[in-house]
Amino acid sequence: MHKCDDHRKCIDDAIAKAEFVCKDRGLRFTEIRRSILKLIWKNHKPSKAYDLLAEISRMDYSAKPPTVYRALDFLLANGFIHKINTLNAYVPCTHTLKHNQCYFIICDKCDQVQECCDDAITETIKRTLSSNRFSHKDIALEISGSCDDCL
Ligand SMILES: [Zn+2]
Numbered sequence: 001m002h003k004c005d006d007h008r009k010c011i012d013d014a015i016a017k018a019e020f021v022c023k024d025r026g027l028r029f030t031e032i033r034r035s036i037l038k039l040i041w042k043n044h045k046p047s048k049a050y051d052l053l054a055e056i057s058r059m060d061y062s063a064k065p066p067t068v069y070r071a072l073d074f075l076l077a078n079g080f081i082h083k084i085n086t087l088n089a090y091v092p093c094t095h096t097l098k099h100n101q102c103y104f105i106i107c108d109k110c111d112q113v114q115e116c117c118d119d120a121i122t123e124t125i126k127r128t129l130s131s132n133r134f135s136h137k138d139i140a141l142e143i144s145g146s147c148d149d150c151l
């Protein structure tokens with residue numbers, strides 16, 4: 001997913017940030033929301049909903065699919081995770097608290113996804129949208145190809 005020296009610390013930091021954001025916005029960071037965010041961070045590849053479901057049911061939850069989907073919706077709506085449409089899978093947001101519109105570069109071979117930010121791209125897209133009088137709901141930019149390790 002992304003390279004770091006100590007992934008356990010990465011996960012802890014991400015959970016702590018999510019906790020802070022939830023408190024700040026008056027949202028409940030329930031056990032299931034926390035567990036799913038943790039799982040998505042733990043996976044080094046984008047997580048599919050059914051894999052998360054299987055993992056959650058292996059833990060001692062009696063969580064039913066709608067509960068898991070609702071938790072995913074919550075995490076998406078609050079920007080803790082992103083959905084990669086071309087893979088139909090979820091990745092953790094690596095830009096929590098300093099978020100802007102991001103785009104994703106996705107390796108076809110190893111499924112590594114990297115989150116990138118570039119305000120100039122967002123500005124260009126917004127200009128195009130407004131000149132077409134198009135009201136956008138979501139900007140999802142995904143670029144596929146090969147990462148350095150897989151070249
Ligand atoms: Zn993000």
Ligand SMILES: [Zn+2]
Nearest residue numbers: 107110147150
């Ligand atoms: Zn790769």
